Amino acid sequence: MAAQATLHCLTGCAIGEILGMVIGTALGWGNMETMVLAIVLAFFFGYTLTLRSIRKAGVDFRTALRVALAADTLPIAVMELIDNGVIALWPGAMDASLSDALFWGALVLSLAVAFVVTTPVNKWMIGRGKGHAVVHQYHH
Structure with a gap:
């Protein structure tokens, strides 16, 4: 469940x-x-x-927004910190152009590292009945 939640987070972040x-x-x-x-x-x-996804389950916008903010803020923040940190620290990545393999390679690697680091965050949240554990109840 944590890997699925992180993959969901990774999709939006990516x-x-x-x-x-x-x-x-x-x-x-x-x-x-x-x-x-x-x-x-x-x-x-x-x-x-x-x-x-929550709105598709028939939840009103205000409730869906609260659930999304509670479920996604910490995982997205961690993912963004790691992702952007990798890119910022990778020599030359911030100065690479769209046609450079370095641009795309650093971006892909940074997202992969962010996925690995963020999965335990989602697992921790789900284990406490938070995050995507709350979102999951709307998928049934």
């Missing part, structure tokens, strides 16, 4: 991260602006995916 990095890099933005955009979009898409 969409936001990749989109943010591509947009910022393509527009020639600085590293900080690009990273902030990627983080904002990662949270947006992460919350949106959870909201969508």
